[in-house]
Amino acid sequence: xxxxxxxxxxxxxxxxxxxxxxxxxxxxxxxxxxxxxxxxxxxxxxxxxxxxxxxxxxxxxxxxxxxxxxxxxxxxxxxxxxxxxxxxxxxxxxxxxxxxxxxxxxxxxxxxxxxxxxxxxxxxxxxxxxxxxxxxxxxxxxxxxxxxxxxxxxxxxxxxxxxxxxxxxxxxxxxxxxxxxxxxxxxxxxxxxxxxxxxxxxxxxxxxxxxxxxxxxxxxxxxxxxxxxxxxxxxxxxxxxxxxxxxxxxxxxxxxxxxxxxxxxxxxxxxxxxxxxxxxxxxxxxxxxxxxxxxxxxxxxxxxxxxxxxxxxxxxxxxxxxxxxxxxxxxxxxxxxxxxxxxxxxxxxxxxxxxxxxxxxxxxxxxxxxxxxxxxxxxxxxxxxxxxxxxxxxxxxxxxxxxxxxxxxxxxxxxxxxxxxxxxxxxxxxxxxxxxxxxxxxxxxxxxxxxxxxxxxx
Ligand SMILES: [Zn+2]
Numbered sequence: 001x002x003x004x005x006x007x008x009x010x011x012x013x014x015x016x017x018x019x020x021x022x023x024x025x026x027x028x029x030x031x032x033x034x035x036x037x038x039x040x041x042x043x044x045x046x047x048x049x050x051x052x053x054x055x056x057x058x059x060x061x062x063x064x065x066x067x068x069x070x071x072x073x074x075x076x077x078x079x080x081x082x083x084x085x086x087x088x089x090x091x092x093x094x095x096x097x098x099x100x101x102x103x104x105x106x107x108x109x110x111x112x113x114x115x116x117x118x119x120x121x122x123x124x125x126x127x128x129x130x131x132x133x134x135x136x137x138x139x140x141x142x143x144x145x146x147x148x149x150x151x152x153x154x155x156x157x158x159x160x161x162x163x164x165x166x167x168x169x170x171x172x173x174x175x176x177x178x179x180x181x182x183x184x185x186x187x188x189x190x191x192x193x194x195x196x197x198x199x200x201x202x203x204x205x206x207x208x209x210x211x212x213x214x215x216x217x218x219x220x221x222x223x224x225x226x227x228x229x230x231x232x233x234x235x236x237x238x239x240x241x242x243x244x245x246x247x248x249x250x251x252x253x254x255x256x257x258x259x260x261x262x263x264x265x266x267x268x269x270x271x272x273x274x275x276x277x278x279x280x281x282x283x284x285x286x287x288x289x290x291x292x293x294x295x296x297x298x299x300x301x302x303x304x305x306x307x308x309x310x311x312x313x314x315x316x317x318x319x320x321x322x323x324x325x326x327x328x329x330x331x332x333x334x335x336x337x338x339x340x341x342x343x344x345x346x347x348x349x350x351x352x353x354x355x356x357x358x359x360x361x362x363x364x365x366x367x368x369x370x371x372x373x374x375x376x377x378x379x380x381x382x383x384x385x386x387x388x389x390x391x392x393x394x395x396x397x398x399x400x401x402x403x404x405x406x407x408x409x410x411x412x413x414x415x416x417x418x419x420x421x422x423x424x425x426x427x428x429x430x431x432x433x434x435x436x437x438x439x440x441x442x443x444x445x446x447x448x449x450x451x452x453x454x455x456x457x458x
Contacts (some may be wrong), residue, residue: 002041003031004435010048010396012386014055015368016356021412023053025392028434033388042280048396051429053383054367056088056393058374058454060124060143061185061245061317063341064090066112068097075116076448081320081346081411082101082452083438083446086395086428089383090119090345090453091317094126094145095419099161100206101126107207110139110453117451118444119433120383120393124185126162130176130340137180140455142378144177148189165185165191177446181458183241183267183378188227188252195221198336209288212335213278214297220297221249228383232259235266243377244268247313248278248296250303256312268312270369271319272348275304278417282296287337289331290418293319305360308369315373316352322414327419337363343412347419349395350403353426357399379456392435401427409445450451 001022012021024032024040034040060080065073075092082090092113100106106125113121125136127144136144142328147163164170166228177184197218201211216223224446228244232255235242247253247268259266273293277283279301283291296304307313317432321341331338344351349370356366373385382391403426439445 002043003263004042005432006040006042006044007043007046007396008051009036009047010051010053012053013070013363013367014386015364015372017364023386023394025432025435028392030386030388035089035306036129046396046430050400051396051398052363053386054397055386055397056382056395056431056433057086057240057370057373059087059090059320059345060378061271062090062092062313062320062345063095063322064092065322067109068070071413072323072324073319076118077411077413078320078345079116079118079121079451080444080446083431083433083444084411084428085329085346086349086397086431087345088119088393088395088431088433089121089380091124091142093120093124093159093394095147095162097127100136100362101110101131101161102131103139103295106139106141110399111331113451113453114449116448118438118448119451120454122454127173127184128161128164130172133173133176134180137177137182141182142380142454142456143183143185145185145187145419146173147187148191149187150191154443166191170230171234171237174234174240177258178238183243185245186231186245187245188224188231189227189340189407193226196224207334207336209331209335209338210284211327212338213284213288213292217295217297221251224249225251228255232264232266235425236265239265241265241271246271246274246294246319248274248294248300248304250300253303253307253312256307260312266308267314268339269315269317270304270308270313271317272344272351273319276351277342284416287418289328289335289340291342292331292335292338292340293321293342294340309361309365314377315347316369317374318348319342322338322412324414325416342418343410343414344419346411347405347417349428350424351398351419351422351428353397353399354424357425379458380454381457383454390425392432394432395428396430398427398429399425401425403427
């Protein structure tokens with residue numbers, strides 16, 4: 001037979017090992033994995049000599065901004081950045097306008113993705129309207145998302161319809177989601193504590209980005225720790241699978257260890273800003289709001305890497321959150337007026353490959369965190385692995401080449417990155433989504449509409 005593509009000469013890396021092999025693709029699937037040099041007929045041969053072949057990254061937490069905020073990003077620009085970054089599946093967060101908290105709204109957004117996405121995708125529906133939850137769960141979604149953030153006057157898209165802070169309402173949401181079998185992602189946040197902390201900063205006249213950074217990390221991250229404690233207790237009460245977002249404190253790491261040891265159904269993610277950006281105070285002084293997402297005080301860095309290595313943190317997702325310069329600039333004088341969040345989908349795979357090259361994590365664990373574990377956590381049975389029969393979602397990466405991150409190469413609509421100037425070992429050479437190259441030779445080759453909903457099998 002003649003295969004569509006054969007990738008020759010590379011080293012395949014999975015969550016459990018690495019080996020030299022040639023990989024053949026037929027249609028959308030991996031059709032064969034054979035000893036290097038085995039004669040195979042192919043329409044196209046990709047030479048991966050000296051390179052590593054890994055499953056494409058699966059990002060379960062990304063802000064694509066469409067509909068409603070397309071001046072920041074849209075589905076085409078976000079998924080183009082994914083293609084260039086080795087990301088073959090990206091889940092969109094629901095803080096768009098109108099938010100997908102009803103079946104009608106979700107269906108409209110699904111139509112947009114079917115027409116525009118270059119890579120595979122799903123949409124994390126807002127699980128804030130209990131009567132809509134069963135209907136939303138029937139649309140092939142992989143997760144619900146709820147923010148515990150209640151807007152405190154900032155012009156940031158925490159619009160009505162996506163945030164719930166009332167503990168009773170949160171319990172009702174956990175209870176309603178449980179029979180659907182769909183996991184619930186939550187952004188942990190203690191609004192009452194944050195309100196008090198903010199009042200103190202404002203009373204002292206401290207309002208700039210540095211004050212904002214300190215407020216969110218006050219008392220060793222008390223707003224994160226108390227919210228996580230509530231969420232883990234609600235998980236225990238209801239059995240609803242919980243995916244905890246934004247792991248960044250040692251307090252949350254300790255709670256995760258205890259909950260997992262007790263057999264609770266919880267997964268947790270780390271976002272790249274927690275170990276590459278917001279964990280260095282010098283970045284916050286230099287970049288102000290451009291470095292925030294959140295300040296993650298330096299003493300958390302080593303515990304976070306350890307939690308990534310030992311499985312306490314299950315997976316890496318981006319929290320890709322592009323904002324324009326106009327939306328970031330006010331932070332120099334008022335951090336509460338700047339929009340929170342940092343972009344990363346194009347560069348996080350290279351940054352974590354660099355962490356593998358420099359020995360922070362094994363290459364196998366890195367592949368697990370980026371691809372295999374997210375597929376497993378969200379039921380994507382055919383993704384996140386290099387196996388015969390699996391979707392041919394593949395990134396070919398060069399660990400000997402160096403990438404210099406610059407604003408000029410940013411594909412996100414905003415055209416800037418807080419990681420500009422950073423040099424990392426690990427370049428994405430080629431990205432393949434279900435058998436079709438969507439990025440190669442330094443350019444995006446995918447077409448809008450090729451991406452398909454990555455539906456979980458439950
Ligand atoms: Zn987010």
